[in-house]
Amino acid sequence: KLGIFTYDPGFTSTCSTKSAITYIDGDEGVLLYRGYPVDQLAEHSSFIEVCYLVLHGELPKKDQLEAFEGSIRRHTMINEGVKRFFDGFYYDAHPMAMLTGVVGALSAFYHDTTNNKDPKHREIFAHRMIAKIPTIAAAAYKKFYGQPFMHPQNNLDYCSNLLQMMFAVPAEPYHVDPVAARALDVLFILHADHEQNASTSTVRMAGSTGCNPYAAISSGIAALWGPLHGGANEAVLNMLDEIGDAKHVPEFMNKVKNKVEGVRLMGFGHRVYKNFDPRAKIIREQCHKVLKHLGKENDPKMELALKLEEIALSDDYFKQRKLYPNVDFYSGIIYEALGIPVNMFTPMFAVARTVGWCAHWMEMTADSSTRIARPRQVYTGAPVRNYVPCDQR
Ligand code: SDX
Numbered sequence: 001k002l003g004i005f006t007y008d009p010g011f012t013s014t015c016s017t018k019s020a021i022t023y024i025d026g027d028e029g030v031l032l033y034r035g036y037p038v039d040q041l042a043e044h045s046s047f048i049e050v051c052y053l054v055l056h057g058e059l060p061k062k063d064q065l066e067a068f069e070g071s072i073r074r075h076t077m078i079n080e081g082v083k084r085f086f087d088g089f090y091y092d093a094h095p096m097a098m099l100t101g102v103v104g105a106l107s108a109f110y111h112d113t114t115n116n117k118d119p120k121h122r123e124i125f126a127h128r129m130i131a132k133i134p135t136i137a138a139a140a141y142k143k144f145y146g147q148p149f150m151h152p153q154n155n156l157d158y159c160s161n162l163l164q165m166m167f168a169v170p171a172e173p174y175h176v177d178p179v180a181a182r183a184l185d186v187l188f189i190l191h192a193d194h195e196q197n198a199s200t201s202t203v204r205m206a207g208s209t210g211c212n213p214y215a216a217i218s219s220g221i222a223a224l225w226g227p228l229h230g231g232a233n234e235a236v237l238n239m240l241d242e243i244g245d246a247k248h249v250p251e252f253m254n255k256v257k258n259k260v261e262g263v264r265l266m267g268f269g270h271r272v273y274k275n276f277d278p279r280a281k282i283i284r285e286q287c288h289k290v291l292k293h294l295g296k297e298n299d300p301k302m303e304l305a306l307k308l309e310e311i312a313l314s315d316d317y318f319k320q321r322k323l324y325p326n327v328d329f330y331s332g333i334i335y336e337a338l339g340i341p342v343n344m345f346t347p348m349f350a351v352a353r354t355v356g357w358c359a360h361w362m363e364m365t366a367d368s369s370t371r372i373a374r375p376r377q378v379y380t381g382a383p384v385r386n387y388v389p390c391d392q393r
Helices: 038-044 047-056 062-074 080-088 095-109 119-145 158-167 178-191 198-207 213-224 232-243 246-257 278-293 300-313 316-320 328-337 342-366
Strands: 005-007 013-015 022-025 030-033
Touching (some): 030 047, 030 278, 038 178, 047 062, 047 119, 047 158, 047 178, 062 119, 080 095, 080 119, 095 119, 095 342, 119 158, 119 213, 158 178, 178 342, 198 213, 198 342, 213 342, 232 328, 232 342, 278 300, 278 328, 300 328
Antiparallel strands (some): 005 013, 022 030
C-alpha cells in the first residue's frame, strides 16, 4: 500500500500501491491529475489551482481557491534561524544540496507542531511546505550568486513571487515578465505529480515510518537530484553544450548506441511512457512561445534539441526501445531562456513536485491501514557457514 514493489519468494514483483492522485497510461501517453487531463490543466488552470486539486481531489470553487491561496501566502516566509543554515554552505554548494539540508532542517522547527494523525496538522504541513519551498530555492540561488536574500512579496502570484525572490536585488526595481511567470506556471503544472516515481516513492517509504513530514520531503529532494530522475533537465543542457553543433550529432548518437561510457540521450526514455511523454509535447510548445517572446526564436540549443529529437525518432535503436522525449528534454531550454542557471533546473523541478510529494504523504498518512514500508530482497550472498578464528583463515 505504499507504492513500493514487494518482492515475494516467488521472485515476482507486485505493485501494491493504491493512490487516487495521478493516473498514467504509458502506452497511450495519458497523464491525469485527479481525473483531469494534464494538457487541459496546463492550458486553462494555474499552478496554485492545480496544487489545490492535487491535494484535495477537486477543482476549488472561487472562495476555496482564495482561502487556499491566502493560506499559502501567509506561510511564504522562512524562520530567520532557517536562513542561518545558508551561512554554513560554501558559496559554490549545489542548490540541490542546500534544498536537501534546509528542508530537512525544517523538521527541527516544526517537530512539535506536526501530529501526523491530525488532518489539520497534515494540511498545515502541506501549506507550509508548498509555500516555503520557493523561498528556500530562491535563497539557495542567492547564496550561490552571493546576493542578498529577497523576501517574498505576497501581493504576487506563486511563480511571479519566485522569480522576484530570485532575480530582484534591493538596489533596483524589478518587474516580473508575465510571459515568463506564465511559462513557469505551466512548467510547474506539468511537474506537479507523476504517480510512484522514484522521489515520490522515497517520500512514501520514509513517511511510512511515521517520521516528521519535512524530513520525508527532504528524502524526496535527495532522490530527485539524481541525473536519471529530476537531475536529467540539468544533464540535458550539459549534453547540448557538450554536443555544441548539429554537425556533431551523428558522432554523439553513435556513442549513445554503442553505449560508450554509459552515454545516454538525456531527456529521452521513461520507465512508464513507451510513447511520447504528454508533458514533453506541451513543454516543446511552451519553448517556442517563450523563445519567440524573448526574441530568441533561433536559439541554437532549441535548434539542436529539435535536430536530436528528429534523428532519434527516426532511428531504429530508439524506436525498438520505445525511447521518446520525456518531461526533461525541453524544460531546461525554457529555464535557460528565462535566465535560470543550469544548477537551478532541478530545484525548479523540486519546487513543482513538492505538492505531489505532500499529496502522497497526506494520502498515505490518512490511510489507517498504512504499514511501514519493508521491501524484501533476493539473497545472492554466501550460504550459511561457521565462524573461523583469525589464525585459521
Ligand atoms: C523523470 O518515473 C517518473 O515518472 C520520472 C519522471 C517524473 O515526472 O517523476 O517522469 C521524471 O525522471 C524522467 C526521466 C528523466 N531521465 C532521463 O531523461 C535520463 C535518460 N533516460 C534514462 O536513463 C532512462 O530512459 C530512464 C532512467 C528514464 C528509464 O530507464 P529504464 O526504464 O530503467 O530503462 P532501461 O535503463 O532499462 O533502458 C532500456 C533500454 C536499454 O538498452 P538495452 O540494454 O535494451 O540495449 O533503453 C536504453 C537502455 O540502454 N535506454 C537509453 C536511454 N534510456 C534507456 N539509451 C539511450 N538513451 C536513453 N536516454
